[in-house]
Structures are given as structure tokens and as C-alpha cells.
Amino acid sequence: MKVALFVPCYVDQFYPQVGIASLQLLEKLGVKAEFPAAQTCCGQPLANSGCEKDALPIYRHYVDTFSDYDYVVAPSGSCVYHVRKHFDKLEQTPEVQQVRTSAYDLIDFITTVLGVTEIPGTFPHRVGLHLSCHGQRGLHQANESEMTPVRDGQLRRLLGSLNGIELTELDRNDECCGFGGTFCVSEAAISARMGQDRVADHVRNGTTVLTGGDMSCLMHLEGIVRRRQLPMRVLHAAEILNGTLS
Amino acid sequence: MSSSREKILAAARANKPDEKPLPTVPDFGGDDSTERFTQVLTSIGGQVVWIDGPEQLQPVLKQLYPESRLSASPLFSGTVPVDALTSTEVLADVDLAVLPGEIGVAENGCIWLPEANMLHRALPTITQHLVLVLDHRRIVATMHQAYAQLPSTGGYGAFIAGPSKTADIEQSLVIGAHGARSLVVLLY
Amino acid sequence: MNHATRAAKFVGDADRTTWHDETLWFVRAKRDKAVYAVPEFQDLRELASQIKDHTLSKLDTYLEQFEEQAKRNGVHVHWAADAAEHNAIILDIIRKHNATRVVKSKSMLTEECHLNPHLLSNGIEVVDTDLGERIIQLRDEAPSHLVLPAIHLKKEDVGETFFQHLGTAKGEIDPQVLTEAARQHLRARFLAAEVAISGVNFAVAETGGVVVCTNEGNADLGVNLAHVHIAAMGIEKLIPRLSDLAVFTRLLARSATGQPVTTYTSHYTKPAAGKEMHIVIVDNGRTKQLGRPDFRASLKCIRCGACMNTCPVYRRSGGHSYDFTVPGPIGAILSPNIDMKKHSSLPFASTLCGSCSDVCPVKIDIHTQLYKWRQVLGEANEIPASKKWSMKLMGRLLTSPKVFGVSGKLARQGIKYLPYSLTHARHFNVWAVARELPTPPKQSFREWYQQQAKNPA
Numbered sequence: 087m088k089v090a091l092f093v094p095c096y097v098d099q100f101y102p103q104v105g106i107a108s109l110q111l112l113e114k115l116g117v118k119a120e121f122p123a124a125q126t127c128c129g130q131p132l133a134n135s136g137c138e139k140d141a142l143p144i145y146r147h148y149v150d151t152f153s154d155y156d157y158v159v160a161p162s163g164s165c166v167y168h169v170r171k172h173f174d175k176l177e178q179t180p181e182v183q184q185v186r187t188s189a190y191d192l193i194d195f196i197t198t199v200l201g202v203t204e205i206p207g208t209f210p211h212r213v214g215l216h217l218s219c220h221g222q223r224g225l226h227q228a229n230e231s232e233m234t235p236v237r238d239g240q241l242r243r244l245l246g247s248l249n250g251i252e253l254t255e256l257d258r259n260d261e262c263c264g265f266g267g268t269f270c271v272s273e274a275a276i277s278a279r280m281g282q283d284r285v286a287d288h289v290r291n292g293t294t295v296l297t298g299g300d301m302s303c304l305m306h307l308e309g310i311v312r313r314r315q316l317p318m319r320v321l322h323a324a325e326i327l328n329g330t331l332s
Numbered sequence: 333m334s335s336s337r338e339k340i341l342a343a344a345r346a347n348k349p350d351e352k353p354l355p356t357v358p359d360f361g362g363d364d365s366t367e368r369f370t371q372v373l374t375s376i377g378g379q380v381v382w383i384d385g386p387e388q389l390q391p392v393l394k395q396l397y398p399e400s401r402l403s404a405s406p407l408f409s410g411t412v413p414v415d416a417l418t419s420t421e422v423l424a425d426v427d428l429a430v431l432p433g434e435i436g437v438a439e440n441g442c443i444w445l446p447e448a449n450m451l452h453r454a455l456p457t458i459t460q461h462l463v464l465v466l467d468h469r470r471i472v473a474t475m476h477q478a479y480a481q482l483p484s485t486g487g488y489g490a491f492i493a494g495p496s497k498t499a500d501i502e503q504s505l506v507i508g509a510h511g512a513r514s515l516v517v518l519l520y
Numbered sequence: 521m522n523h524a525t526r527a528a529k530f531v532g533d534a535d536r537t538t539w540h541d542e543t544l545w546f547v548r549a550k551r552d553k554a555v556y557a558v559p560e561f562q563d564l565r566e567l568a569s570q571i572k573d574h575t576l577s578k579l580d581t582y583l584e585q586f587e588e589q590a591k592r593n594g595v596h597v598h599w600a601a602d603a604a605e606h607n608a609i610i611l612d613i614i615r616k617h618n619a620t621r622v623v624k625s626k627s628m629l630t631e632e633c634h635l636n637p638h639l640l641s642n643g644i645e646v647v648d649t650d651l652g653e654r655i656i657q658l659r660d661e662a663p664s665h666l667v668l669p670a671i672h673l674k675k676e677d678v679g680e681t682f683f684q685h686l687g688t689a690k691g692e693i694d695p696q697v698l699t700e701a702a703r704q705h706l707r708a709r710f711l712a713a714e715v716a717i718s719g720v721n722f723a724v725a726e727t728g729g730v731v732v733c734t735n736e737g738n739a740d741l742g743v744n745l746a747h748v749h750i751a752a753m754g755i756e757k758l759i760p761r762l763s764d765l766a767v768f769t770r771l772l773a774r775s776a777t778g779q780p781v782t783t784y785t786s787h788y789t790k791p792a793a794g795k796e797m798h799i800v801i802v803d804n805g806r807t808k809q810l811g812r813p814d815f816r817a818s819l820k821c822i823r824c825g826a827c828m829n830t831c832p833v834y835r836r837s838g839g840h841s842y843d844f845t846v847p848g849p850i851g852a853i854l855s856p857n858i859d860m861k862k863h864s865s866l867p868f869a870s871t872l873c874g875s876c877s878d879v880c881p882v883k884i885d886i887h888t889q890l891y892k893w894r895q896v897l898g899e900a901n902e903i904p905a906s907k908k909w910s911m912k913l914m915g916r917l918l919t920s921p922k923v924f925g926v927s928g929k930l931a932r933q934g935i936k937y938l939p940y941s942l943t944h945a946r947h948f949n950v951w952a953v954a955r956e957l958p959t960p961p962k963q964s965f966r967e968w969y970q971q972q973a974k975n976p977a
């Protein structure tokens with residue numbers, strides 16, 4: 087199994103520890119992932135801004151970089167969703183089809199491809215889970231409140247298997263945090279308010295460690311947590327899972 | 333006049349996608365019990381009262397509406413004679429209308445009331461209080477089964493589910509918007 | 521002014537925003553409860569979606585069938601290509617009856633066509649009879665929601681309006697009392713009305729009849745007392761069979777407010793003896809939307825408003841921030857069809873979270889259409905030039921791994937070395953108005969990885 091790690095640009099620059107944790111976690115689970123140095127971006131920021139045409143060369147570059155791999159794993163459901171859903175704009179060569187099916191969110195990969203359902207380890211904290219929309223509604227990694235009252239999902243199950251962990255129950259289980267890519271600056275006021283409301287839900291319900299599978303949402307939420315100097319740590323799920331898995 | 337008609341039809345013809353199939357809608361089954369009907373209707377502001385049969389109507393009504401002055405009904409001779417030609421002024425004074433319902437729907441508590449059972453089309457909404465009389469054997473589980481029993485909807489007819497209501501002011505529910513202020517279903 | 525500016529103004533009132541958000545979330549929660557209670561709800565959504573897809577694919581045939589049936593029922597059928605024609609037809613019918621007193625129940629179409637100002641300027645008194653609509657009519661405002669037109673107002677606002685117009689006591693804010701005052705006020709209008717205008721929720725091709733759903737009973741009261749009934753409908757209201765109504769009535773109210781069904785589901789097929797019924801069939805841009813393959817599914821909308829209640833942006837920006845008859849996610853995909861320039865910011869007023877598509881009872885892929893409208897707008901140069909150019913630059917950057925590595929580093933170091941006062945200045949960085957920037961690490965992942973490769977631990 088040839089596996090590549092895709093590290094989104096903001097993770098590369100601002101949250102290298104998330105890339106490192108992803109790599110190490112995979113290794114502990116028996117997968118040696120490579121990091122192809124030529125990688126850049128999935129093109130989502132451009133496409134979501136209405137510049138899909140300008141993103142096409144980036145798509146092609148992504149395909150060139152990753153079409154040799156059986157799986158391309160990213161600690162970000164959003165990029166994966168973009169590759170799977172929006173690379174339909176490219177001519178559907180075997181390579182393009184390959185990267186569209188081989189793209190996996192890290193937690194999805196661990197759960198569905200590796201078949202891992204439990205992680206041994208201890209994490210004695212009150213953990214609040216942020217469900218990122220693209221992973222949840224886009225990639226169906228978790229149940230949606232629009233469909234069912236049952237709160238279930240891949241990450242919830244993996245985290246739930248840790249000893250001593252207490253998952254906090256939110257008033258609104260899966261409301262969007264308001265990051266939204268360029269939305270976070272083009273609609274800064276609404277974006278901030280959405281983030282503040284999300285964080286407040288966690289505060290109300292006792293979260294001391296805020297986590298999730300998509301670093302972009304977490305970057306936004308962390309920005310709010312730090313601005314308000316709240317006693318809450320923000321960690322990508324890979325950091326928690328990697329730290330508890332010796 | 334007809335030019336817009338032709339224009340719209342032509343544009344629809346030119347712009348429509350390739351034909352897609354019309355699905356068959358299954359009868360999903362469901363709970364058709366009077367208990368379910370009663371529970372749902374109560375939850376939406378209606379009230380269910382059992383009577384032994386239509387002959388028991390008037391004593392029960394006297395009990396339920398001791399103060400009602402002007403009533404209209406095809407089931408007994410009320411105090412106001414109403415037919416399709418009754419004037420608005422007369423209708424406006426009716427405070428109790430007692431009408432036979434045709435079909436009850438357990439999933440949502442509504443009752444089918446065809447024009448033929450209304451005396452006047454406006455009576456069910458203009459009356460202050462509405463009573464619908466329903467044979468409990470006519471309760472079905474869902475809207476699918478209700479529509480399956482309707483050969484047509486006549487000139488006018490309505491499914492009525494509880495009293496008139498609104499929540500347009502701050503989402504606080506207020507019963508008695510423009511139509512009947514209360515709805516009682518007499519089941520027999 | 522774009523959506524972001526109007527939204528920023530709304531959200532500036534933090535307490536009111538909290539209230540607006542929570543009130544609408546409460547409606548969403550009621551919807552969830554009602555939806556969970558119907559085991560076949562997802563099947564119904566699929567059926568509704570297919571029925572609508574089918575109808576659109578044979579729209580011309582169904583329109584003709586509907587017209588033929590309606591005429592057979594003794595109904596006058598009119599066709600209006602646009603808003604102006606719709607207004608002219610209605611005014612004409614009213615004039616033919618020498619009528620001046622008109623009541624109107626809820627109809628987004630007449631709102632879309634700006635019928636009220638047209639009638640008023642021609643000496644016709646037209647009174648909106650839905651309570652929420654009446655409130656905003658008295659205040660001379662536009663509706664801010666499809667099914668809750670006055671949801672932007674608090675009871676204090678309504679109390680003040682009724683004090684001014686209906687003579688309720690100053691400071692009276694009890695919804696019960698205010699509603700009763702409106703009931704009395706409107707009853708007089710109902711009794712006096714010569715013509716009643718209604719919207720249409722569903723038009724049944726098979727029977728030629730129209731169905732109107734209300735909770736207040738205002739459509740029935742108005743229509744059944746007046747001498748003339750005018751029902752205005754968009755061409756997309758059609759459904760093929762009477763039995764299809766079962767699917768849609770099971771979905772509509774549950775999705776809209778969490779009620780199992782609307783209080784009145786009224787079927788108007790023939791005029792009452794001695795009275796008149798007219799149906800005005802309106803296009804006003806709909807056939808054009810039908811011709812846009814990526815966007816035609818927006819015509820399946822049954823105007824339940826669920827996408828508004830669930831939209832995290834709508835709940836915090838208010839309906840008026842969209843500045844279009846239909847606000848919220850569905851408005852954002854309908855409006856560019858009408859005026860691409862004016863409404864160019866609406867498809868960007870979304871995080872593309874997808875909740876709208878998941879609540880939509882007819883399964884419109886709303887968030888995908890938002891994404892696609894962005895591309896159309898980008899191509900048509902309807903996005904800010906600065907954005908366009910920075911995206912072009914970024915495009916070049918992101919295809920060159922070398923430049924990419926260097927520029928990322930620059931960005932990271934930039935944050936590190938620039939003073940806080942500069943990186944967090946409002947004008948330079950909107951991100952930082954409410955959020956801290958990430959703390960830049962010493963090393964990027966890329967650098968760490970290369971180092972690792974050289975000296976494996």
C-alpha cells in the first residue's frame with residue numbers, strides 16, 4: 087500500500103505539529119506515508135472564491151503529484167472533499183479518477199481503510215468535538231442532525247475508545263463554525279460571530295480540550311479561544327490520538 | 333393575451349431537461365389508531381370528545397358550549413339557517429358551526445371537510461368555534477391513505493387540523509388567528 | 521452595499537442577533553423533532569424531489585393539462601410573462617368588478633412582482649391578511665423570511681406598530697392581546713372585501729385545482745367571502761397528480777415549522793356558485809432558470825423556509841441582509857438569475873456548510889448551486905477585482921512548489937516579525953478583529969520533514 091500524506095498549506099506553515107502527528111499516528115498504525123515535496127494545494131481557496139478556472143492548473147499539479155499513490159491522506163476533510171467532488175472539472179483521465187477516489191481524510195482512512203475502531207490509550211479530559219461540515223455532511227464521516235437524533239461518527243467513536251476521556255455534549259451538535267475559507271475574511275463579522283457561538287457552546291458544556299478532524303475550522307476557533315483567553319486547549323484529533331498511542 | 337401563453341409554453345418546451353420518470357408513491361402504512369389521532373390532534377390545539385352516536389350530539393354540545401347563542405349545522409336545526417347564499421353579515425354572527433367530517437388522518441390530526449358538508453364555504457373559518465363530527469372508522473394513518481380515498485376534491489374542500497393559529501409575533505403560539513378559535517372533534 | 525456590509529450591521533446588535541438566532545434555531549429544532557418522528561421522511565424527500573424533477577421535465581405539457589382542466593372547472597386562466605403583466609392582469613380583473621377593497625393572503629409571488637404598490641397607486645386598497653404580513657405592511661417593510669415574514673421584529677416593535685395603527689394600548693406587548701387586536705381589525709376587512717387574492721402552494725395538473733396552505737385560515741376566510749378569487753402562481757407550482765399532494769403535505773409543514781401539517785390545507789378547484797375564480801400563471805424569469813442546467817433544480821422549491829432556519833449565516837444576518845424577496849440560501853441561488861450584478865454577493869454569503877441541502881424537503885443541492893453561481897459570477901467579472909487578481913496570483917504560486925515553499929515561509933515569518941499592532945490592525949487584517957492569528961512555529965512541516973529525512977531519529 088503506497089500512501090502519501092497531503093498537508094494543507096496552512097497546516098504546513100502554522101501547525102506543523104499536526105502534520106507530524108498525522109505521519110506518526112499512521113506509522114504506529116503500520117502505515118508508512120510519504121510526503122511528496124512537490125505538493126502545494128488542492129485549489130479550494132480559489133474555487134470557492136469563484137475562480138475555478140484559475141484553480142485548474144493547481145488541480146493538475148495535484149494530480150501529477152499524487153496519481154501514483156494508492157491513498158492520499160490529509161488531516162483535513164475539506165481538502166479531501168474538494169478533490170473528490172470538484173475535480174470533476176478536469177477531464178476524467180485514469181489519473182484524475184485515481185486521485186479522486188484515493189483521497190481520504192485521516193480519520194476516515196483510519197476507520198474505513200485500516201478498519202481501526204479503537205485506539206488504546208488514556209486521555210483524561212473533557213473533550214469537545216467540532217464536526218467540520220465538509221467531513222460530516224460532505225464525506226458522511228458523522229451522522230447529521232438534519233437526518234437523525236443519533237450523534238455518531240468516526241471520530242466520536244475513535245476518541246470514545248480512549249480511557250478516561252469524557253466527550254462533552256453540545257447544545258448544537260453540528261452547527262458550522264463559520265470559517266468557510268475566504269468567508270472568514272469576506273464576511274468577517276458573521277464568521278467571527280459564528281465562531282464565538284460555537285466556542286460558547288463548548289464553554290457552556292464544559293469542554294477543556296477542543297478537537298476535530300479539520301485544522302482549518304480549528305484555526306478559526308483557536309483564534310477566538312485565544313482572543314478571549316479561555317481555559318481551553320485546541321488540538322487536532324491526530325495530536326490526541328498520536329499522543330495516546332505509544 | 334395568448335402571446336404570453338405561447339411564449340411561456342415555448343420557453344418551457346425549449347428549456348426543459350430530458351424527461352425524468354414519475355415515481356410511484358408507496359402506501360407507507362402507519363398507525364391509524366384513534367389513540368394516535370387523538371394524541372396528535374390534542375398536541376396541535378384540538379380536542380377530541382367521544383359520543384355514542386350522532387343522536388347524542390345536542391346534549392353534548394349543550395354541555396360543551398353552554399353559552400353558544402348562534403349555531404349552524406346540517407346535522408340538526410341550528411339557530412341560524414345557513415346555505416350557500418347566506419349573506420356575510422349573517423355568517424359573521426355564527427359562533428358555533430357543527431359539521432360532519434369525512435376522513436380523519438392519524439399522523440397529523442387533520443380532517444377532510446368537503447364543500448358539501450359546509451353549508452357555506454366560509455362557515456368553517458368564519459365561525460368562532462368549530463365542531464367536526466367524525467366516524468372513528470374513517471380514521472386513516474397517513475395523507476397517502478386519505479388522498480387515496482378522495483375520488484376528487486370537489487369544488488372546494490379542506491383538510492382542517494385544529495383551531496386557527498399563528499406564531500407571527502416572536503414565535504409565540506396564539507390560538508385563534510382569523511379562523512375558528514377552537515376545534516372539537518366529536519368521535520363516534 | 522453587499523451582503524457582508526448589511527450583515528455586519530445586523531450582527532452589530534449582539535443581543536438581537538442572539539435572539540434572532542435562537543428563535544430560528546428553535547424552529548429548526550421543532551422541525552427536527554417532527555422529521556425524526558416520521559420513519560419514511562427521507563424516502564418522502566426523495567419522492568418529492570423526483571416528482572418535481574419529472575414535472576419540470578414535462579412542464580409545458582403539465583401547464584397545458586392544468587389550464588385545460590381549470591377551464592373545464594369554470595376558472596379563468598391568465599398567463600403573465602413577467603411581473604408587470606402579472607400586476608396588469610390583476611388590476612384589470614379588479615377594475616372589471618369596480619372593486620376597491622381587496623384582501624390578500626400570503627403570496628411570495630405577488631411580493632416578488634411588487635403587486636401591492638401597483639394596486640395602491642391605482643386606488644385599490646389591498647390589505648395583507650396574514651398576521652406577519654400585515655405587521656410588515658403597516659410598517660412598510662419587506663418580509664424577512666418565507667414563512668415567518670416578521671421574524672426580524674420583537675413584540676415591542678409590533679406593540680408600537682399596533683399602538684400607532686390599530687389603537688392598542690401604548691406599551692401593550694402581549695402576543696395574545698396583539699393577535700386579538702389584529703383579528704378584530706382584519707375581520708372587518710374580510711367582511712368588506714370584494715376581491716381576494718391568494719398565493720398557491722401546489723397546482724394539480726390532473727384536477728386543474730390549486731392548494732393553499734395556511735395556519736391562520738386567512739386565505740379561506742378571504743376567498744370564501746369575496747365575490748372574486750384571484751390565485752397567483754409561478755409555473756413551478758405544478759404537480760402531476762392529486763395523490764402527489766400526500767407527499768408534499770407530509771413534508772411542507774414539518775419542514776417549515778415542525779407542525780405535522782398546516783392547519784388549513786385548502787383545495788380550490790371550482791368557483792362557488794355565482795362567484796368567479798381566476799388563476800394567473802406567471803413566468804417572470806422561471807423558464808430562463810429552467811434553461812440553466814446547473815440551477816434549474818432551484819425551481820423545485822416549495823417555499824418551506826427550512827433552509828433559512830438552518831442557515832447559520834441567515835440566522836445571524838437577518839432576512840433583510842439579502843435584499844431580495846426570497847432571502848436565505850434559496851434566495852441566494854434564485855436572485856442571480858434575476859439580476860446578477862445586484863445580487864452578486866449573495867452566493868458568497870455562505871460557508872458552504874451544506875445544512876440547507878440536507879434539510880431541503882425536495883432535496884435541492886443548494887450549497888452546490890451556491891458554489892456554481894460563484895463560478896458564473898467569477899467568469900462574468902462580478903466579483904471584486906482585488907479578489908480576482910489575488911486569486912490569479914495564488915493560482916500561479918500554487919503550481920510552483922518552490923515559490924510556494926518560500927512564500928509560505930515569508931508569510932509565517934511575516935506574522936512573527938511584524939508588530940502585533942500591525943498584524944492585528946482592523947484595516948490590514950479583518951481576521952484579527954475578533955480572532956488571534958496562529959502563533960508561527962519555528963519550522964514548517966516541510967522543513968521538519970526534510971530535516972527528518974536527513975537525520976532520521
Ligand code: SF4
Pocket residue numbers: 666820821822823824825826827828850876879880881882883884886
Ligand atoms: S429551498 Fe428547500 S428548504 Fe429552502 S425554502 Fe425551498 S423547499 Fe424549503
